[in-house]
Amino acid sequence: MMSQVMEDRIQRLSEHLMNLNEKIASGKVLNRPSGNPTALVDSMTIKTSLSQIEQYQEGIQTGVSWLNLRESALTNIEEVVARAIEIGTQMGSDNQSADTRASAATEVGQLLEEAIAQANVELGDNYIFAGYRLKTTPFTATVVGGIETAEYHGDTNDFQLQIGKDDAVVVGRNGQTTLMDSNLFTALGTLKKALEDNDGAAIRQQLDQLKSARDYLDNEIADTGAKGNRLDLKGAVWSSLTIDLKERLSDVEDADLTEMITELKQKELAYQVAMMSSVRLSELSILNYL
Amino acid sequence: MSGITAVLNTARNALLAQQVAMEVSSQNIANVNTLGYSRQRALLESRATQTAARIKVGYGVGVDSVYQYVDEYTERAIQTKTSAFEDYDARASVLSHLEAIFNETTDQGLSSVMNQFWTAWQDVANNPGSLPERTALIEKAQILVKQFNSMSSDLNQIRQSMNTNIQSTIAEINTAIEGLAELNEKIVYAESDGTTANDLRDQRRVVLKDLSSLVGVTALEDPNGSIKVLTTDGLLLVDGNESWGFEQDHDEIYYNHVQADVSRRIHGGKMEAWLDLRDETVPQYLANLDELAGTFIAEVNALHTTGYDLSGGTGNTFFEDFLAAPLTPHPGDYSQAAAYIRLSDDILNHPEAIAAGGTTGDPGDSEMALQILALQTDDTVQIRKWVIEDRGATRSSSLQAKTMDDYYRSLTGELGILIGENIQNGAFAETALQNLDTIRESVSGVNLDEEMTELIKIQRAYEAAGKLVSIADEMLQTLLEIR
Numbered sequence: 001m002m003s004q005v006m007e008d009r010i011q012r013l014s015e016h017l018m019n020l021n022e023k024i025a026s027g028k029v030l031n032r033p034s035g036n037p038t039a040l041v042d043s044m045t046i047k048t049s050l051s052q053i054e055q056y057q058e059g060i061q062t063g064v065s066w067l068n069l070r071e072s073a074l075t076n077i078e079e080v081v082a083r084a085i086e087i088g089t090q091m092g093s094d095n096q097s098a099d100t101r102a103s104a105a106t107e108v109g110q111l112l113e114e115a116i117a118q119a120n121v122e123l124g125d126n127y128i129f130a131g132y133r134l135k136t137t138p139f140t141a142t143v144v145g146g147i148e149t150a151e152y153h154g155d156t157n158d159f160q161l162q163i164g165k166d167d168a169v170v171v172g173r174n175g176q177t178t179l180m181d182s183n184l185f186t187a188l189g190t191l192k193k194a195l196e197d198n199d200g201a202a203i204r205q206q207l208d209q210l211k212s213a214r215d216y217l218d219n220e221i222a223d224t225g226a227k228g229n230r231l232d233l234k235g236a237v238w239s240s241l242t243i244d245l246k247e248r249l250s251d252v253e254d255a256d257l258t259e260m261i262t263e264l265k266q267k268e269l270a271y272q273v274a275m276m277s278s279v280r281l282s283e284l285s286i287l288n289y290l
Numbered sequence: 291m292s293g294i295t296a297v298l299n300t301a302r303n304a305l306l307a308q309q310v311a312m313e314v315s316s317q318n319i320a321n322v323n324t325l326g327y328s329r330q331r332a333l334l335e336s337r338a339t340q341t342a343a344r345i346k347v348g349y350g351v352g353v354d355s356v357y358q359y360v361d362e363y364t365e366r367a368i369q370t371k372t373s374a375f376e377d378y379d380a381r382a383s384v385l386s387h388l389e390a391i392f393n394e395t396t397d398q399g400l401s402s403v404m405n406q407f408w409t410a411w412q413d414v415a416n417n418p419g420s421l422p423e424r425t426a427l428i429e430k431a432q433i434l435v436k437q438f439n440s441m442s443s444d445l446n447q448i449r450q451s452m453n454t455n456i457q458s459t460i461a462e463i464n465t466a467i468e469g470l471a472e473l474n475e476k477i478v479y480a481e482s483d484g485t486t487a488n489d490l491r492d493q494r495r496v497v498l499k500d501l502s503s504l505v506g507v508t509a510l511e512d513p514n515g516s517i518k519v520l521t522t523d524g525l526l527l528v529d530g531n532e533s534w535g536f537e538q539d540h541d542e543i544y545y546n547h548v549q550a551d552v553s554r555r556i557h558g559g560k561m562e563a564w565l566d567l568r569d570e571t572v573p574q575y576l577a578n579l580d581e582l583a584g585t586f587i588a589e590v591n592a593l594h595t596t597g598y599d600l601s602g603g604t605g606n607t608f609f610e611d612f613l614a615a616p617l618t619p620h621p622g623d624y625s626q627a628a629a630y631i632r633l634s635d636d637i638l639n640h641p642e643a644i645a646a647g648g649t650t651g652d653p654g655d656s657e658m659a660l661q662i663l664a665l666q667t668d669d670t671v672q673i674r675k676w677v678i679e680d681r682g683a684t685r686s687s688s689l690q691a692k693t694m695d696d697y698y699r700s701l702t703g704e705l706g707i708l709i710g711e712n713i714q715n716g717a718f719a720e721t722a723l724q725n726l727d728t729i730r731e732s733v734s735g736v737n738l739d740e741e742m743t744e745l746i747k748i749q750r751a752y753e754a755a756g757k758l759v760s761i762a763d764e765m766l767q768t769l770l771e772i773r
Contacts, residue, residue, distance in 0.1 A: 004731065008724050030395050034385075034713060037706030044394050044401050044699050051405035052666070055412040062416045126419060132652035134419045159654040161416055165667045168660065253395075286739040290746075 006278040013271045020264045029255045039252050046249045052165075053238050053245070059161040060235045066159075066171040067228045070128055071221060073121045077184070078217045080115045081210055084108055084188055088207045091195055098198040105195035109148070112188040116141055116150050119179055130154035131174030138175045139185075148189035152180045163234050169227060173220070182216035183209060294769070296340075296349055297762040303350035304755035307334055310353045311748050318736045319745075326496035328358040328734035330488055358488045361733045364726055365495060369502040369509070371723045373558040376503040378716030380455075380563035384448065385709045388575070391444050392702050400437050401698060407434045408666040414646050415660050419600070419653020424641035428633065435609070435631045438583045442628035445576045452568035457538050459504050459560050464535035466501040467519065467527045470494060474516035475531035481515045506558015523555040541568075554681050569682040571708075576628070577676040577685075578701055583631045584624025585673050585694060587612065589665055597645030597658030604651075606636040606643050624674075669693045 023029055033040050090096070091104045119129050119139045126134035131154040138154040152175050159172030179185070187209040194202035311332040321327040335354040339346040394401050410430040413423040473494040480487035498519070501507055506522040512530075519528040525545055527533060534546040542551040553565055587609045594608040610632050612620045619627040637643045648657025665671065671694060674687040690697070 005724075005728060028395070032386075032395060032709075033389050033392060033702055033706035034709035035706075037703045037710060040394060040706055041699050041703040044702065048401065048405055048695050051402075051409060055409050058412060059416055124417075124420075126417070126653065130654070132647070132650055132654035134653035155650070155652065157649065157652075157655065160656070160660075162412065162660055162663065166664075172654065286742045290742065 002281060003278075006274070006281070010271070010274050010278065013267060013274055016267050017264070017271060020260060020267060023255045024257065024260045024264065027255055027257070028253050030253045043249060043252045046245050046252070050242060050245050050249070053242055056163050057235065057238050057242075059163045060231050060238070063161045063163065063169060063171045063231050064228065064235075065123060066128060066161075067224055067231065069121060069123050070172070071224045071228070073118045073128070074178070074217055074221045074224065076118045077115050077179070078214060078221065080111045080118070081184055081188075081214045081217060084111050084191060085207060085210045085214065087195075088191055088203055088210060092200060092204040092207060094200050096200075101195045101198050101203075105192045108188060108192040108195060112148060112150075112185065112192065113141070115185065115188065119150070119175060127154070128159075128172050129175035129178060131172075131176070132157040132159065134159070139179075144186075147186065147193050150180075150185035152176055163231065164238075167234075169230065171227065173223075178220055182213045182220075184213035184217070187213050294762055294765050296347075297765075298759065300350035301755050301758040301762060303337065303352060304758065305752060307332075307351045307353050308748050308752040308755060310356075312745070312752070314356055315741055315744050315748060319738065319741050322736045322738060322741075324492075326492050326499070327736065328360045328488070328492055328495075329736045330356050330358050332356050355485065356488065357486065358491070359734050360491075361730065364730050364733065366509075368723065368726045368730060369499055369507070371719060371726055372499055372502045373506040373562075375716065375719035375723050376559050377562045378712055378719055380560040381567065381712050382709075382716055384452070384563070384567050385571075385712055387448055388445075388572070388705065389709055391441055392575075392705050394702050400441065401695065401702070403430075403434050403437045404695060404698070406430050408663060411659055411663045414644065415656040415663055418646040418656040418659060421641050424644050424646075427644065428637060428639075428641055431608070431633055434586075435633060438579070438628045438631050441579060442576065442583075442626075445572055445579070446629075449568055449572045449576075452564045452572070453538070453541065456543070456561070456564045456568070459564065460536045460538055460543070463501065463504050463527075463561075464533075466497055466504065467533040467535055469497045470501070470517070470519060470528045471531045471533040473497065474528065477515045478530075487515075502559060504559045505556060505561045521555070522557050525552065525555060554683065565681060570678050570680075573682060574676055574678040575701070575705065577625070577678065580619070580624045580627040581674050581676065582628070582694060582698060582701075584612075584619050584627035585671060585697075587619075587627060587631055588621065589671060589694075590662060593658060593662050593665070594645050597661075598647035598649065598651030598655065599645045600642040600647075600651055600653070602651045603643070604645065606645050607634040608637060608644070610634045666695065667693060669696070673697050 022031055030036060030039055030043060087104050087108060091101050116139045120137055121128060127136065127138050128134075130136055130138035133154045136153050138152060139150045140153065142149060142151040154175045156174050156176050158170040158174055158177075160168045160170045162168045187206055191203065191206040191210065194206055311334065314330050314332040318329045333354045333356070334351050336348050337350045337352050339348045393399060407430050410423070410427040414427050417423055473490060477487045477490045477494065480490060494517070498507075498509055498517075501519070507519050507527065508522060509517045509519050511517050516530050517528065518526070518530075520526050525534075527535070536552075537544045537547070539549075541553075543553040543556065544550065545552045553569070556562070556565060591607045591609055591611060595605050597606075598604050599606055610630070611634065613630075614620060615622065618625040619630055645651070646659040647655030648661065649655055670691050672689050672691055673694070675690050675697075676685065676687045678685050692700075
């Protein structure tokens with residue numbers, strides 16, 4: 001009877017030792033669902049959140065690339081318009097000759113080409129000013145009523161990215177809204193025509209057009225900058241949340257090695273003592289005394 | 291008779307009685323390690339007295355009976371606890387298989403696979419016109435459906451293996467009850483002369499304990515020494531020297547060759563574990579897994595078919611659509627959905643046919659991809675939760691509104707709790723059983739020290755009786771030498 005009891009006790013101790021060993025070897029307290037079900041559900045929730053946040057961070061990164069390219073393209077176009085305004089102001093005064101106006105016209109022609117080239121900028125192989133039609137060249141030079149301008153082939157949808165739950169940000173406002181509606185291409189074309197026609201009044205008229213186009217572009221650039229800030233902020237929020245969640249995950253999952261090893265030493269000692277005492281006891285028998 | 295002859299008789303009786311006592315003690319010593327052995331004691335009684343000249347003098351000692359130290363109450367308690375313990379123990383080993391299927395502590399669990407599926411949709415939404423992201427989405431979706439398929443197949447396999455276990459347990463039960471019937475017959479025969487058949491009873495107790503580990507039984511003793519054995523629900527297994535057993539036919543269990551399923555009437559022991567797992571636990575988890583898979587198919591397809599792919603086409607399904615009722619799975623009944631779920635031919639090998647677009651399908655149109663992505667965090671999705679009880683007799687479901695991730699998490703959490711509970715119960719039953727065993731040993735167990743001391747007692751008594759013979763002999767000699 002005594003031996004049975006001792007056997008059971010020793011078995012139980014060795015089971016404890018095995019459990020501890022598993023935890024130390026894997027570095028995790030959570031080795032199977034039955035070990036700690038609530039902790040397991042916690043860890044699953046945290047892992048899913050971390051995965052979602054990673055998704056959003058990807059979106060933010062892509063968004064930042066879009067917005068950066070957009071900002072630089074729009075800034076370049078704005079400089080084009082500013083140069084055109086300079087030319088217009090200069091050539092608008094009545095003491096300009098037809099020749100100077102004619103050479104200015106060539107320059108304006110090149111400015112128009114430059115504006116169209118900027119508007120056709122690509123991120124990877126996607127045109128960022130084409131609405132949803134990312135693989136179609138959005139702007140082509142054309143002539144309407146004798147005036148050079150650009151034609152828009154994209155659509156009027158805005159490309160958006162998801163940066164949070166129920167939080168999508170438009171990173172690619174379409175070319176119609178951004179550029180065509182500012183009338184800048186037509187304005188440049190008309191200026192060129194006016195310069196070629198040596199028409200001072202028409203030149204001065206176009207200046208107003210160009211100035212309002214420049215203001216329009218300024219708005220677009222500001223909007224792009226603001227969106228960029230929003231993405232940066234959101235990115236920072238997600239980063240710090242990721243750190244918090246990883247810490248929590250570690251708390252839930254990871255084994256505290258110091259604690260585990262101390263417990264291991266204790267159990268080891270208990271095991272050795274149990275075995276020693278069972279050996280001693282089994283030596284006691286009346287047969288030794290008969 | 292009286293006088294010295296009487297003394298010789300007394301001495302002779304003493305020698306014989308002490309011999310019997312010695313035999314009984316040596317039987318105990320020899321059986322110190324025998325399982326289920328109850329120690330015996332020879333009951334010595336002083337013989338009847340003889341009246342002679344108004345003086346009553348007894349003439350010796352005799353062995354009245356050899357009785358066993360048995361505590362019937364503890365024995366019955368051990369049988370009951372053995373049933374309970376074996377139930378939990380058998381359940382624990384199968385539940386650990388279940389745990390391995392739903393093991394979310396690694397990164398290969400369904401939860402992690404679902405996360406990767408949604409991430410792949412996000413990548414497509416970030417660049418809808420590009421093919422590599424779409425191809426990656428198809429790969430991740432394949433992993434998802436294969437995971438569902440393999441979990442379903444593993445659960446079904448566990449269910450099938452329960453039937454194998456039931457078959458071998460039934461064979462053991464039949465052997466045990468036949469053994470009991472035999473022992474009953476032997477005991478009745480051996481006890482017909484008024485003595486108790488101690489060793490046969492010990493054997494019968496061992497067989498009864500083994501039977502209790504297989505199925506819950508109660509035993510009732512008849513006056514003639516045989517026992518009736520019934521299951522806890524009242525099926526008669528053994529009566530006297532007859533026994534009636536079980537047979538199995540696929541999912542049904544027949545009693546005494548009657549073709550009616552009695553599996554709902556069998557409780558306790560390993561049978562309880564196998565039957566509960568086969569008819570309640572595994573089907574419940576299977577049904578809930580099917581619900582999750584079916585919800586995936588229903589929700590994703592509902593959105594995907596209204597979306598536009600890269601060529602502007604619409605109406606493509608992402609997952610293979612449901613079957614037509616009454617084949618399952620169909621929109622009203624998601625049974626088998628986890629085994630059935632697979633990618634539709636529309637998009638398999640056709641990454642450009644994934645409907646990421648919501649209005650035109652242009653390379654920048656990510657509206658449908660974003661809508662499908664929103665399913666991940668949509669907590670208004672209606673999913674049914676199944677509860678199966680009474681060994682499959684009661685199936686009920688309740689509609690819950692939660693995200694699919696949440697649903698799966700609560701499923702895993704419940705399983706963890708179930709297994710944890712079972713381990714606790716098992717440990718408790720084991721401790722109780724050990725305590726009962728200790729009590730039994732203290733009553734019926736052989737203690738070598740005690741037996742040794744007993745032997746010394748008997749030996750000395752024998753020596754004394756022997757001395758008595760020689761003294762009586764000397765006295766007789768004296769008498770005979772008178773003439």
